[in-house]
Amino acid sequence: MSKFAQTFSSSLGKKLIMSLTGLFLCTFLIVHLIGNLQLFKDDQGQAFNAYSYFMTHFPPIKVISYLLYASIIVHSVYALVLTRNKNKARPVGYASYDGKANSPWSSRNMGILGTIILVFLVVHMSNFWARYHWGELPTARYEVSLTNPNDVKITPIPFNGQEIAHADYVDAPAGVQVLIAKDLYKIVYESFKQWWYVLLYVIAMSALSFHLIHGFRSAFQTLGWNNSKYVPAIRFLGEWVFGVLIPLGFAAMPLYIYFFK
Amino acid sequence: MSENMNLTLKVWRQKNAEAKGQMVTYSAKNISPDMSFLEMLDVVNEGLIKKYEDPIHFDHDCREGICGSCSLHINGRPHGPKHATTSCQLHMRSFKDGETIVIEPWRAAAFPVIKDLSTNRQAFDRIQQAGGFISVNTGGVPDANEIPIPKVIADEAFNSATCIQCGACVAACKNASAMLFVSAKVSQLALLPQGQPERYRRVQAMVAQMDAEGFGHCTNTGACEAECPKEISISNIARMNRDYFTARLIKDEV
Ligand code: SF4
Ligand code: FES
Numbered sequence: 001m002s003k004f005a006q007t008f009s010s011s012l013g014k015k016l017i018m019s020l021t022g023l024f025l026c027t028f029l030i031v032h033l034i035g036n037l038q039l040f041k042d043d044q045g046q047a048f049n050a051y052s053y054f055m056t057h058f059p060p061i062k063v064i065s066y067l068l069y070a071s072i073i074v075h076s077v078y079a080l081v082l083t084r085n086k087n088k089a090r091p092v093g094y095a096s097y098d099g100k101a102n103s104p105w106s107s108r109n110m111g112i113l114g115t116i117i118l119v120f121l122v123v124h125m126s127n128f129w130a131r132y133h134w135g136e137l138p139t140a141r142y143e144v145s146l147t148n149p150n151d152v153k154i155t156p157i158p159f160n161g162q163e164i165a166h167a168d169y170v171d172a173p174a175g176v177q178v179l180i181a182k183d184l185y186k187i188v189y190e191s192f193k194q195w196w197y198v199l200l201y202v203i204a205m206s207a208l209s210f211h212l213i214h215g216f217r218s219a220f221q222t223l224g225w226n227n228s229k230y231v232p233a234i235r236f237l238g239e240w241v242f243g244v245l246i247p248l249g250f251a252a253m254p255l256y257i258y259f260f261k
Numbered sequence: 262m263s264e265n266m267n268l269t270l271k272v273w274r275q276k277n278a279e280a281k282g283q284m285v286t287y288s289a290k291n292i293s294p295d296m297s298f299l300e301m302l303d304v305v306n307e308g309l310i311k312k313y314e315d316p317i318h319f320d321h322d323c324r325e326g327i328c329g330s331c332s333l334h335i336n337g338r339p340h341g342p343k344h345a346t347t348s349c350q351l352h353m354r355s356f357k358d359g360e361t362i363v364i365e366p367w368r369a370a371a372f373p374v375i376k377d378l379s380t381n382r383q384a385f386d387r388i389q390q391a392g393g394f395i396s397v398n399t400g401g402v403p404d405a406n407e408i409p410i411p412k413v414i415a416d417e418a419f420n421s422a423t424c425i426q427c428g429a430c431v432a433a434c435k436n437a438s439a440m441l442f443v444s445a446k447v448s449q450l451a452l453l454p455q456g457q458p459e460r461y462r463r464v465q466a467m468v469a470q471m472d473a474e475g476f477g478h479c480t481n482t483g484a485c486e487a488e489c490p491k492e493i494s495i496s497n498i499a500r501m502n503r504d505y506f507t508a509r510l511i512k513d514e515v
Contacts, residue, residue, distance in 0.1 A: 224503030
């Protein structure tokens with residue numbers, strides 16, 4: 001085995017992989033949240049649909065998105081490997097084991113929390129991501145007046161078996177900016193109008209919250225980034241930004257559409 | 262002085278390493294709250310011996326919290342309910358009259374049971390032998406304070422060096438990881454000038470031995486730090502990780 005491979009098959013190396021993939025996925029969450037804030041815009045999905053097209057077609061973002069899929073897979077596979085090691089390291093369990101006396105609940109249940117998130121990801125990606133790429137999606141045509149950007153005319157074009165080309169241009173004679181885009185917003189809107197879907201989101205985001213409350217801080221500890229100067233900052237970020245703000249932001253989207261749209 | 266108490270004990274009994282063990286219930290009568298936990302077991306054992314039964318085996322030596330021999334998992338926690346206390350320093354006043362106490366050995370593949378509550382912890386010795394030392398030529402006694410070491414660094418190294426090798430960290434960890442122990446042993450030398458020549462070789466050798474012994478990986482739950490009788494901090498683990506990754510991925514040997 002090469003020295004490099006040896007390093008990553010050691011117990012510390014496996015944790016390094018968990019840490020780095022986890023942190024990468026954390027940075028993605030920030031981007032994903034900020035981008036999707038456009039769902040809150042009252043524009044019938046114009047900004048959101050334009051953004052979806054950009055995210056799926058801009059080459060550097062495409063490269064990052066492949067890294068992202070790989071990270072999800074590696075993070076999950078290594079979690080399984082580590083769980084197996086753990087069972088090997090303690091083949092006979094305790095009759096009485098008082099975990100809550102010495103460690104937070106989330107730190108002892110990362111596997112369960114991660115599994116909930118993974119199940120959610122499968123549903124989430126097959127509904128939106130896979131459908132956006134290969135599914136039957138309606139198209140929307142937005143005509144925004146060049147003189148008054150609040151004057152928008154929308155024409156829904158239902159799916160008729162043929163893909164309609166994406167377009168974004170200025171029609172000067174008509175005095176409008178035209179956007180023809182796959183109407184992912186409509187799919188999102190319809191999904192978020194179903195109570196069970198909203199519930200799934202809220203459950204998954206609670207799991208994400210607990211997963212990150214432990215995971216974010218833990219990733220830095222694994223990297224060896226632990227000193228009295230910046231640990232308070234890491235703790236704050238892990239608990240309030242990644243543990244509360246981000247999951248709350250994501251959960252707010254289906255809740256907002258379900259209750260207020 | 263408070264009244265003596267009567268307790269029910271559920272104790273893991275296992276004839277030898279190969280035998281299948283089981284929990285056996287005993288009653289401990291008329292126990293003084295001022296007894297230590299091990300003295301309470303002594304009383305129970307005397308009763309067993311008088312009945313020609315096999316006494317309960319458990320490890321102990323100093324009985325003053327410094328040798329790391331005692332290793333009882335009491336009511337779901339290594340060394341019992343008291344913070345920063347070894348089993349031998351735990352007193353029966355920490356329990357209530359009529360209470361049921363569950364006593365088990367450390368559970369880890371790397372710590373096989375020898376008999377009853379006593380486990381084989383030689384894996385720790387082998388990790389130490391892999392690198393937990395400094396190589397120096399013995400010669401004349403050097404003058405004291407010849408090598409300047411800042412007080413805070415000396416204190417931190419001393420804190421790491423207080424590890425008594427009891428194994429409670431492994432017992433407490435849900436992954437049976439030995440990271441707290443190994444990192445304390447790595448740190449006590451990595452912090453001091455005398456430990457520098459072998460610093461990066463040491464950490465690699467000790468981590469490799471730790472993995473070879475079959476300990477689990479660390480998921481940073483902090484259970485080890487909370488249960489360690491010597492309050493070894495998990496900042497030692499971070500330091501070890503730093504040194505290990507530096508040695509493996511960044512630093513050339515020369
Ligand atoms: S680190 Fe603490 S719990 Fe672990 S062996 Fe040393 S003294 Fe015991
Ligand atoms: S018997 Fe020595 S530490 Fe408990």
